[in-house]
Amino acid sequence: MLAGVPAPDHRYPVPVVEGVLVRRYQRFLADVALQGGEVRTVHCANSGSMRTCAEPGRPVRISDSGSPTRRLRWNLEQIRMGRAWVGLNTAVPNRAIEAAIARGGIAALRGYPSVKREVVYGREGRSRIDLLLAHGDRRCWVEIKNTSYRVGDEVRFPDSPTERGRKHLEELSDRARAGDRAVLVFFVNRPDVEVFRPAYEVDRAYAEGLSRAVAAGVEVIPLRALLSRAGVSVGEEIPFRLDRA
Numbered sequence: 001m002l003a004g005v006p007a008p009d010h011r012y013p014v015p016v017v018e019g020v021l022v023r024r025y026q027r028f029l030a031d032v033a034l035q036g037g038e039v040r041t042v043h044c045a046n047s048g049s050m051r052t053c054a055e056p057g058r059p060v061r062i063s064d065s066g067s068p069t070r071r072l073r074w075n076l077e078q079i080r081m082g083r084a085w086v087g088l089n090t091a092v093p094n095r096a097i098e099a100a101i102a103r104g105g106i107a108a109l110r111g112y113p114s115v116k117r118e119v120v121y122g123r124e125g126r127s128r129i130d131l132l133l134a135h136g137d138r139r140c141w142v143e144i145k146n147t148s149y150r151v152g153d154e155v156r157f158p159d160s161p162t163e164r165g166r167k168h169l170e171e172l173s174d175r176a177r178a179g180d181r182a183v184l185v186f187f188v189n190r191p192d193v194e195v196f197r198p199a200y201e202v203d204r205a206y207a208e209g210l211s212r213a214v215a216a217g218v219e220v221i222p223l224r225a226l227l228s229r230a231g232v233s234v235g236e237e238i239p240f241r242l243d244r245a
C-alpha cells in the first residue's frame with residue numbers, strides 16, 4: 001500500500017472496473033455504462049433509497065464476484081459524488097467492522113477475544129445481532145448500520161423508513177438494561193461529512209427511538225469509511241448529535 005493509506009479491512013477480490021451509472025432500479029439492480037459502450041447490469045446490494053448517492057451520469061466502481069454461476073456476477077461498490085467516493089454495497093460494512101475489531105482498530109471495541117456473527121437474540125428469538133463480542137462473562141452486542149444519506153456536512157440515518165431498524169433499537173435497549181454492552185455502529189460510507197444525526201425528516205419514529213435507546217444505555221459509534229480502488233477500511237469516529245436540525 002502507499003504510505004499513509006491503510007490496508008483495506010475489506011479488500012475487493014480483483015481490481016474494480018470503472019464506468020458511469022445509467023440507472024438504479026428495482027432496488028437491487030443497476031445499469032452501468034463501461035468504456036467501449038457496453039452497458040452491464042450489476043447487483044446493487046443496498047435496500048435503502050440511496051438518496052444523495054444514486055444520480056445517473058456519475059462515475060461508479062463495480063467489482064467482480066468471481067462466481068460464474070451468479071445471475072449478476074458484478075457488484076455495484078462505489079459512486080463518485082462531487083469529489084468524494086461513496087460506498088454503496090451494504091454487505092461490506094459488517095465485514096470491514098469485524099476485520100477492524102480483529103486488528104484492534106476500533107478503540108471502543110477492544111478487549112473481546114471472542115467474536116461471533118449472526119447470533120440469535122431479541123424478545124421473540126427471531127432477530128440476529130451482527131456481532132456478539134465476549135470476554136469471559138462480559139458481552140457486547142453490536143449492530144451495524146450503513147449510512148450514506150448526506151445533508152450539508154451531516155450524514156443521517158435512515159434514508160427510508162425502517163420498521164426493522166426501530167425493532168433493533170428496542171432489542172439493543174433490552175440488552176443494555178440487562179447489564180450487557182449494547183453498541184450501534186453507524187458505518188459512515190462517505191468522506192464528505194463531519195457529523196452524524198438521525199434523519200427526523202425521513203423516519204421520526206426511528207430518530208426518537210434512537211434517543212430513547214441512548215437513554216437506556218445503548219452506545220452510538222459513527223465510524224468513517226475509507227474508500228479506495230482496493231477496498232474499504234474503517235477510519236476514525238466522528239461526532240454525533242441526537243437533536244433535530
